[in-house]
Amino acid sequence: PRLANQIAAGEVVERPASVLKELLENSLDAGANELEIELEAGGIKLLKVRDNGRGIDEDDLPLALARHATSKIYTLDDLEGVATLGFRGEALASISSVARLELVTSVEDSGKGWRVVAEGRDMTPRVSPAPHPRGTSVIVRDLFFNTPARRKFLRTERTEYGHLEGLFRRLALSRPDVAFTLKHNSKVVHRLRPAVDQASQEQRLKQLMPSGFIDSALYLDMEATGLRLWGWVGLPNQARAQADQQYFFVNGRSIRDRLVAHAIRQAYQDVLFHGRHPVFVLHLELDPHVVDVNVHPTKHEVRFRDGRLVHDFLFRSLHRALADTRAGQESN
Numbered sequence: 001p002r003l004a005n006q007i008a009a010g011e012v013v014e015r016p017a018s019v020l021k022e023l024l025e026n027s028l029d030a031g032a033n034e035l036e037i038e039l040e041a042g043g044i045k046l047l048k049v050r051d052n053g054r055g056i057d058e059d060d061l062p063l064a065l066a067r068h069a070t071s072k073i074y075t076l077d078d079l080e081g082v083a084t085l086g087f088r089g090e091a092l093a094s095i096s097s098v099a100r101l102e103l104v105t106s107v108e109d110s111g112k113g114w115r116v117v118a119e120g121r122d123m124t125p126r127v128s129p130a131p132h133p134r135g136t137s138v139i140v141r142d143l144f145f146n147t148p149a150r151r152k153f154l155r156t157e158r159t160e161y162g163h164l165e166g167l168f169r170r171l172a173l174s175r176p177d178v179a180f181t182l183k184h185n186s187k188v189v190h191r192l193r194p195a196v197d198q199a200s201q202e203q204r205l206k207q208l209m210p211s212g213f214i215d216s217a218l219y220l221d222m223e224a225t226g227l228r229l230w231g232w233v234g235l236p237n238q239a240r241a242q243a244d245q246q247y248f249f250v251n252g253r254s255i256r257d258r259l260v261a262h263a264i265r266q267a268y269q270d271v272l273f274h275g276r277h278p279v280f281v282l283h284l285e286l287d288p289h290v291v292d293v294n295v296h297p298t299k300h301e302v303r304f305r306d307g308r309l310v311h312d313f314l315f316r317s318l319h320r321a322l323a324d325t326r327a328g329q330e331s332n
């Protein structure tokens, strides 16, 4: 609990997409490589995530729904080197205080599992035996049913669904190794197989990125001084695309960062003489101890131990890749 106080307590549950984010991050933290998402009415009526992760042990179940009861951080050193996505220990508690939450889980291949139901504030979660394949399903119904003021603040189903799909896209791009299914109002919207190589990753990008992106995008993979940058950058014929088609992941976590944005823009401007709305899907990998991901719990900010090193590496890698491509185009 003392440690929890050192972590900024953010407002987790803002809209259906924030619920989905927390659930998916929990599933990924639990080692799942298959995720099924079901939504109804923009996630307001129903939002369900089923995973094949390690499940939750019977003894840990009451704790999972308690505030500040994360199982993921034990020491301040963990906090510094945090590699997991969620680490505040309050998402499930917060969600269950503003929705009807049901969690079914099993740690065994036998299919023997447990169900916990929690609804609204001040409710003691009820635990009973229930079958479930190894893994966890979390079902969230009637978001904000007991907080009409917040419910009123929600936009149309369509808008909420837009946020949900945007989040889905980001997570599906961040973890190509994980299989994802997304259903909305009983219809399958996306079914993504795990991508193991560049070709199968590009299949996934074809589904998730604007049409034409992958056909003319440039693939790069560069490594230096403990940093690796890989992914796809769009060339200028896609420059009319929107600024929100920019995906940048640090150790598999989606971030938006001024230093990163600056390095990328500079590289584009330097080579192509303009840096307007480049489209990209880029992954930066580095030692988790040299980056803080917990600057703000709900925003996607990071702080690099050595910002200059990262900036220079990004700029140089992209610069080289873009310059090579331009040279190739000009000699054709």
Ligand code: ADP
Pocket: 022, 026, 027, 030, 051, 053, 054, 055, 056, 063, 064, 065, 069, 070, 071, 072, 086, 087, 088, 089, 090, 091, 092, 093, 135, 136
């Ligand atoms: P945090 O993720 O910050 O630890 P949460 O409230 O999101 O806090 O989850 C509380 C705990 O419940 C987690 O620490 C984890 O032990 C357990 N948990 C939640 N979701 C899952 C899941 N899908 N699979 C396995 N364990 C889970």
Ligand code: MG
Pocket: 022, 025, 026, 086, 087, 088, 089, 091, 092
């Ligand atoms: Mg969590």
